[in-house]
Amino acid sequence: MEIRVVWLLLMFSVSLVEATGCLPTTNLQCYKTATKDDEDFMCNWEDPNMEKNTRYTLYMWDIEKKKNVFSETTNNTNYYIILEKLGTIFREREIWVQKEVDNVACNSIKNKVILQCLVKYSEPHITSTSRSAGILNLTLDKPKDNRSVIYEIRWREIGSEWQNATFKTEDNTYQDFYTLQLQNQTVYQVQLRRRANALSPICDSQNVTWSDWSTIVDVPLEIRSAPKVSYKLWKHHNHSRDFNLTWDAPPAEESVGGVTYKLKLSVWPCEDPKKIKPITVTQTYHNISITFSEANVSIIAENKVGNSPTRSITIPAVKHFNNCPKHQSKTNAKPNKKCLEWYKLEDGETRLQAAKTSNNKTFQDIEKSVEMFVRHYYFLHIKKKSNFQTIARCPFYSKEGAPNKGPDNVLHFNVTHESAMVSWHFIPVENQRGFLLQYLIWVSGGENTTLYRLPANEKSFFIKNLHPGTSYTVSIAGRTKAGEGPNSTVNFETLSKGAALSWQDQTILSVCVVAVLCTIICSVAARRFRSKLLPVVPSPVIPSTDFIIPHNQDMSQVKEEVHEVVLLQLQELSKPKLSTTPERCTLLQDFGLVVFEEEEDDEEGVTDLRPMKSCFYPNPSYRGQVICLPEPILTSESIYKENDTESTYRNGLFFETVPECDETSL
Numbered sequence: 286m287e288i289r290v291v292w293l294l295l296m297f298s299v300s301l302v303e304a305t306g307c308l309p310t311t312n313l314q315c316y317k318t319a320t321k322d323d324e325d326f327m328c329n330w331e332d333p334n335m336e337k338n339t340r341y342t343l344y345m346w347d348i349e350k351k352k353n354v355f356s357e358t359t360n361n362t363n364y365y366i367i368l369e370k371l372g373t374i375f376r377e378r379e380i381w382v383q384k385e386v387d388n389v390a391c392n393s394i395k396n397k398v399i400l401q402c403l404v405k406y407s408e409p410h411i412t413s414t415s416r417s418a419g420i421l422n423l424t425l426d427k428p429k430d431n432r433s434v435i436y437e438i439r440w441r442e443i444g445s446e447w448q449n450a451t452f453k454t455e456d457n458t459y460q461d462f463y464t465l466q467l468q469n470q471t472v473y474q475v476q477l478r479r480r481a482n483a484l485s486p487i488c489d490s491q492n493v494t495w496s497d498w499s500t501i502v503d504v505p506l507e508i509r510s511a512p513k514v515s516y517k518l519w520k521h522h523n524h525s526r527d528f529n530l531t532w533d534a535p536p537a538e539e540s541v542g543g544v545t546y547k548l549k550l551s552v553w554p555c556e557d558p559k560k561i562k563p564i565t566v567t568q569t570y571h572n573i574s575i576t577f578s579e580a581n582v583s584i585i586a587e588n589k590v591g592n593s594p595t596r597s598i599t600i601p602a603v604k605h606f607n608n609c610p611k612h613q614s615k616t617n618a619k620p621n622k623k624c625l626e627w628y629k630l631e632d633g634e635t636r637l638q639a640a641k642t643s644n645n646k647t648f649q650d651i652e653k654s655v656e657m658f659v660r661h662y663y664f665l666h667i668k669k670k671s672n673f674q675t676i677a678r679c680p681f682y683s684k685e686g687a688p689n690k691g692p693d694n695v696l697h698f699n700v701t702h703e704s705a706m707v708s709w710h711f712i713p714v715e716n717q718r719g720f721l722l723q724y725l726i727w728v729s730g731g732e733n734t735t736l737y738r739l740p741a742n743e744k745s746f747f748i749k750n751l752h753p754g755t756s757y758t759v760s761i762a763g764r765t766k767a768g769e770g771p772n773s774t775v776n777f778e779t780l781s782k783g784a785a786l787s788w789q790d791q792t793i794l795s796v797c798v799v800a801v802l803c804t805i806i807c808s809v810a811a812r813r814f815r816s817k818l819l820p821v822v823p824s825p826v827i828p829s830t831d832f833i834i835p836h837n838q839d840m841s842q843v844k845e846e847v848h849e850v851v852l853l854q855l856q857e858l859s860k861p862k863l864s865t866t867p868e869r870c871t872l873l874q875d876f877g878l879v880v881f882e883e884e885e886d887d888e889e890g891v892t893d894l895r896p897m898k899s900c901f902y903p904n905p906s907y908r909g910q911v912i913c914l915p916e917p918i919l920t921s922e923s924i925y926k927e928n929d930t931e932s933t934y935r936n937g938l939f940f941e942t943v944p945e946c947d948e949t950s951l
């Protein structure tokens with residue numbers, strides 16, 4: 286009876302097992318994370334069919350003593366076992382997991398292990414990589430126990446097969462190191478795992494446990510060139526300047542795995558550049574606020590395998606003042622919040638030496654300490670919150686002297702019988718030896734000497750009221766607070782009254798006379814055109830000439846309006862024009878174009894032109910272009926003469942009237 290019940294129960298439980306499908310756990314692994322004898326163990330396994338209320342019992346069976354030495358129940362798929370609970374770990378054991386769901390149980394495969402041999406290191410961690418062309422150096426963290434290990438490394442070009450290699454490391458080093466040979470110009474991926482190397486001889490029969498693979502690391506090319514940096518003034522404040530810095534990211538194959546930029550901003554002149562802490566940014570721009578003096582910026586791009594060369598740029602100081610502005614603020618800032626900066630500025634513009642700085646000196650301290658007669662420049666900066674500001678800046682001399690040189694290149698020109706012009710180059714700042722206040726100009730001629738004083742920013746002077754035919758000496762010297770410097774002199778002689786005209790003037794005059802004569806002759810020739818006294822003949826500019834129809838002899842300018850360009854038909858033009866709205870045309874023979882213009886409404890002023898031919902060849906350099914003037918309004922008694930050939934001056938232009946303005950080469 287009892288047996289039958291047991292049998293039935295058994296049958297029942299078997300059918301239950303099958304019904305719920307108690308799938309045993311797999312991949313049971315027990316290990317310690319270092320080779321040392323006092324390590325605790327970790328066991329874990331996988332459950333292919335995990336359900337709520339599942340309980341797992343881990344068993345260990347001592348094969349030699351034929352007894353169960355360990356059994357613990359858990360509802361997780363791992364179990365941490367402190368060493369003390371395990372008894373000896375040097376003998377072979379059978380280990381397995383029993384899974385129990387709703388009173389149904391199944392066992393996993395039983396593994397024969399010697400616990401002491403089960404060492405699974407943590408996955409390796411690449412602490413740094415550096416690459417030079419095809420050489421990749423890898424540094425790796427040591428395993429927990431500092432022991433020698435065997436690594437397997439594998440690498441591939443992205444998208445292709447892994448290649449692998451193994452290497453062994455030493456005991457008791459600070460870090461593990463490996464050099465991998467790669468192709469120069471290729472981006473790679475690298476991954477490693479490791480296992481214990483020298484375990485005790487009893488472990489020979491055992492499978493070694495590899496650590497997990499490390500995460501895949503992308504290996505870019507090294508960054509070969511320094512970033513190209515540019516800066517742009519964004520805002521100029523009263524006491525500071527804002528700049529936008531931007532730079533280029535390295536090419537894609539150098540940027541794989543990410544690039545960061547290390548910026549060193551040297552913007553506080555009193556700070557030791559060596560003590561500046563770099564800032565690291567990931568974007569390719571940065572905004573800085575700086576003082577009015579020079580600022581230095583250095584940028585390094587960094588990727589996984591190394592650094593680019595350093596790019597250093599200097600943002601120059603604002604333009605130096607030539608004179609101290611009156612209103613300079615004074616500061617009572619605390620010593621470490623202020624910074625006095627000064628340097629020699631011999632030529633007033635370029636700093637040749639490094640600036641000197643101090644955060645506890647005052648301007649009075651340095652004023653007397655610098656070289657005499659040489660221009661220096663100082664800045665007073667303060668730190669306001671995190672902003673840097675310049676509250677004073679000035680050129681200064683510890684002591685001023687007189688200039689040691691007169692102005693160079695003193696020239697005279699435009700000398701007439703009563704005046705002359707002199708010019709000179711500024712005395713260079715080096716030679717001023719103080720703040721130049723004035724130029725003194727002595728004009729000596731005959732018995733008399735006259736002194737003129739000119740502001741220091743003048744570089745020419747017009748001397749009037751001279752006597753004709755007298756030789757003059759002009760002496761020019763600069764003056765500072767300390768006195769005047771040496772003279773630079775120039776001599777000239779004014780023209781005598783009779784021969785007051787220079788040969789250039791005479792030439793111009795004779796040209797004018799000839800021109801006037803020509804005008805008269807030509808005017809006579811142009812019988813129908815009342816001769817006029819002409820102004821100097823201006824050179825005609827045809828395409829945009831203000832071609833004028835004078836209104837009642839008015840010589841003032843009248844605008845020409847070009848309305849349209851039309852191709853002209855021959856017979857149309859050859860017809861005598863009797864229209865009351867005559868047209869003007871500009872005929873550009875070379876291009877076969879005739880520009881027609883509608884006449885301006887007001888035709889009263891045209892009366893003078895009535896007898897004129899309508900076409901002119903401007904003379905002489907505009908040959909090939911024919912300007913057609915408006916057909917004069919022809920009264921019924923007017924005779925249209927076609928074959929007249931006349932020359933005339935008209936409004937300063939010399940025209941040769943030609944017949945047949947319509948004789949174009951269309």
Ligand SMILES: *[C@@H]1O[C@H](CO)[C@@H](O)[C@H](O)[C@H]1NC(C)=O
Pocket residue numbers: 358359360361
């Ligand atoms: C099993 O899990 C439940 C909750 O998920 C928890 O309360 C319980 O303590 C666990 N039992 C063991 C033995 O870990």
Ligand SMILES: *[C@@H]1O[C@H](CO)[C@@H](O)[C@H](O)[C@H]1NC(C)=O
Pocket residue numbers: 415416417420421422464
């Ligand atoms: C790699 O390591 C070797 C040996 O330490 C060294 O000589 C070489 O310069 C390193 N190469 C790079 C790119 O760091």
Ligand SMILES: *[C@@H]1O[C@H](CO)[C@@H](O)[C@H](O)[C@H]1NC(C)=O
Pocket residue numbers: 437449450451
């Ligand atoms: C490379 O990997 C293959 C397959 O995993 C393995 O058989 C071989 O031993 C490995 N070679 C090295 C040098 O580790």
Ligand SMILES: *[C@@H]1O[C@H](CO)[C@@H](O)[C@H](O)[C@H]1NC(C)=O
Pocket residue numbers: 429430431457458459
């Ligand atoms: C590994 O060995 C080095 C050199 O002997 C030693 O300085 C270091 O402290 C050791 N590290 C550990 C974790 O034992």
Ligand SMILES: *[C@@H]1O[C@H](CO)[C@@H](O)[C@H](O)[C@H]1NC(C)=O
Pocket residue numbers: 418419469470
């Ligand atoms: C790799 O770089 C080295 C040094 O820059 C050069 O001599 C060599 O030709 C390069 N090889 C390839 C395949 O580009």
Ligand SMILES: *[C@@H]1O[C@H](CO)[C@@H](O)[C@H](O)[C@H]1NC(C)=O
Pocket residue numbers: 396397398490491492
């Ligand atoms: C060693 O590995 C093989 C195949 O992976 C396995 O069949 C065997 O049970 C393992 N032995 C031990 C002691 O883990």
Ligand SMILES: *[C@@H]1O[C@H](CO)[C@@H](O)[C@H](O)[C@H]1NC(C)=O
Pocket residue numbers: 517519528529572
């Ligand atoms: C410069 O930086 C400011 C922020 O400080 C930003 O508003 C501005 O757009 C930037 N200008 C340029 C040209 O990038």
Ligand SMILES: *[C@@H]1O[C@H](CO)[C@@H](O)[C@H](O)[C@H]1NC(C)=O
Pocket residue numbers: 645646
């Ligand atoms: C100013 O500071 C310097 C060091 O920075 C120190 O040597 C010097 O004695 C200080 N001078 C005064 C007047 O405090």
Ligand SMILES: *[C@@H]1O[C@H](CO)[C@@H](O)[C@H](O)[C@H]1NC(C)=O
Pocket residue numbers: 698699
């Ligand atoms: C000479 O005087 C004329 C007219 O005053 C002026 O146009 C010219 O520029 C002067 N010459 C020079 C060299 O300045």
Ligand SMILES: *[C@@H]1O[C@H](CO)[C@@H](O)[C@H](O)[C@H]1NC(C)=O
Pocket residue numbers: 730731732733752755
């Ligand atoms: C010198 O000055 C006097 C007085 O102004 C004047 O009469 C005389 O003509 C001047 N002589 C010459 C050569 O400039």
Ligand SMILES: *[C@@H]1O[C@H](CO)[C@@H](O)[C@H](O)[C@H]1NC(C)=O
Pocket residue numbers: 727729734760762769770771772
């Ligand atoms: C410059 O010339 C003027 C006039 O000739 C003279 O009075 C003056 O003393 C001279 N200055 C120097 C420094 O020689």
Ligand SMILES: *[C@@H]1O[C@H](CO)[C@@H](O)[C@H](O)[C@H]1NC(C)=O
Pocket residue numbers: 927928
């Ligand atoms: C103009 O002269 C040409 C040749 O000299 C002649 O053939 C033509 O008939 C003349 N026209 C008039 C209108 O006189």
